[in-house]
Amino acid sequence: MSEIRYYWEDLQPGSVRELGSVTVSAEEIKEFAEQFDPQPFHLDEVAGRRSIFGNLCASGWHTCALAMRLTVENFLNESSSMGSPGLESLRWLKPVYPGDTLMLKHSIVESRPMRKRLDTGIVSSVWEMFNQNGEKVMQMEGYGMFRRRHPATPEEIERLDRERGA
Amino acid sequence: MSEIRYYWEDLQPGSVRELGSVTVSAEEIKEFAEQFDPQPFHLDEVAGRRSIFGNLCASGWHTCALAMRLTVENFLNESSSMGSPGLESLRWLKPVYPGDTLMLKHSIVESRPMRKRLDTGIVSSVWEMFNQNGEKVMQMEGYGMFRRRHPATPEEIERLDRERGA
Numbered sequence: 001m002s003e004i005r006y007y008w009e010d011l012q013p014g015s016v017r018e019l020g021s022v023t024v025s026a027e028e029i030k031e032f033a034e035q036f037d038p039q040p041f042h043l044d045e046v047a048g049r050r051s052i053f054g055n056l057c058a059s060g061w062h063t064c065a066l067a068m069r070l071t072v073e074n075f076l077n078e079s080s081s082m083g084s085p086g087l088e089s090l091r092w093l094k095p096v097y098p099g100d101t102l103m104l105k106h107s108i109v110e111s112r113p114m115r116k117r118l119d120t121g122i123v124s125s126v127w128e129m130f131n132q133n134g135e136k137v138m139q140m141e142g143y144g145m146f147r148r149r150h151p152a153t154p155e156e157i158e159r160l161d162r163e164r165g166a
Numbered sequence: 167m168s169e170i171r172y173y174w175e176d177l178q179p180g181s182v183r184e185l186g187s188v189t190v191s192a193e194e195i196k197e198f199a200e201q202f203d204p205q206p207f208h209l210d211e212v213a214g215r216r217s218i219f220g221n222l223c224a225s226g227w228h229t230c231a232l233a234m235r236l237t238v239e240n241f242l243n244e245s246s247s248m249g250s251p252g253l254e255s256l257r258w259l260k261p262v263y264p265g266d267t268l269m270l271k272h273s274i275v276e277s278r279p280m281r282k283r284l285d286t287g288i289v290s291s292v293w294e295m296f297n298q299n300g301e302k303v304m305q306m307e308g309y310g311m312f313r314r315r316h317p318a319t320p321e322e323i324e325r326l327d328r329e330r331g332a
Binding site: 038052053059060066069072077084085091092 | 198202203204230232235243248250251254255258
C-alpha cells in the first residue's frame with residue numbers, strides 16, 4: 001500500500017477534490033455489459049440506436065465502477081480508508097456514450113467521530129461525474145470510514161454524547 | 167430481445183421474486199478489482215488477511231454488478247424496462263469472500279403511473295443478496311420505469327391529480 005496522506009482529521013467538510021478523468025470506449029462498454037448488464041442497448045450499436053438512449057450506452061454500474069477506480073487511484077489508496085457501509089443516494093442522470101470522457105469531483109459534506117470505534121471517524125461525501133460537455137451524468141452520496149491520526153479523547157466523546165442528548 | 171412477459175401492470179406491490187444465484191471465485195474478485203477497485207484487500211489474499219475483512223473479499227461494486235446480472239437475466243430482459251433513474255439506498259452489509267454463493271431476492275414495494283409519460287409506470291423495489299449461510303450481504307432500494315400494456319386513461323390521471331392535491 002502507498003503511504004497514508006489522508007487520515008480522518010485531514011478530511012474536512014467543504015473540501016473539494018478533482019479525482020481525474022477516464023475515457024470509455026465502445027469495446028469497454030460492451031465487455032462490461034456482457035459480464036454484468038446484458039441489456040441490448042449496452043451490448044450493441046443497432047439496439048442502442050433503436051432504444052430510448054439513441055445510441056450504445058454504458059451500464060450505470062459501469063459508470064459507478066469507473067468512478068470507484070478514479071476514487072481509489074487518486075484518493076483512497078493514499079488514505080486511511082476502512083471501507084464504506086453504503087450509499088444514501090445514487091442518480092444516473094444522463095447516458096454515457098462511447099468516447100465520452102468522464103471527470104470525477106469529490107466533495108466532503110460532513111465529518112464526525114465514531115462513538116463505538118475511538119480510532120475511526122466517518123465522513124460523508126458527494127461524488128459528481130461530468131462528461132466532456134460539462135453535463136452531470138452521475139451523482140452519488142455516501143459514507144466512508146477512515147482511521148484517525150489520534151484516537152478520540154474522553155472530552156470529545158463527552159461532547160458527542162451531549163450533542164446527541166440535545 | 168426476448169418476448170416481453172412483464173409490463174408495468176404485471177409488477178404489483180408485495181410480489182417477491184428469487185432471481186437466481188451466482189458463485190464468485192478468487193480470480194473473478196481480483197479481475198474486477200484490477201479494473202475498477204484496486205484496493206489491496208480486493209487484489210491479494212495476504213493483504214486481505216491483514217485487513218479488517220480477514221480475507222480477500224469482493225469490491226462492493228462487484229457485488230452490485232453481479233446482482234444486476236441476475237436481475238437482467240432473470241427479470242429485466244423479459245420485461246418492458248425503460249431503465250432506472252437511480253437508487254435511494256445501497257448497503258454493503260457483510261464482506262463477500264471467494265467461493266461464496268450469492269442468492270438474489272427482489273421485492274416490489276410500490277407502483278404508480280407516470281404523470282408525464284402516459285405509456286410508462288414507475289415501480290420501486292428492494293433487492294436483497296444473501297450468501298450460502300443466509301447472511302444478507304447487500305441491500306439496495308430504487309426505482310425502475312416500465313412501459314405499460316395500456317396507456318393511462320384520463321380518469322386515472324384525474325385520480326392521480328386528486329391524490330396529489332390531497
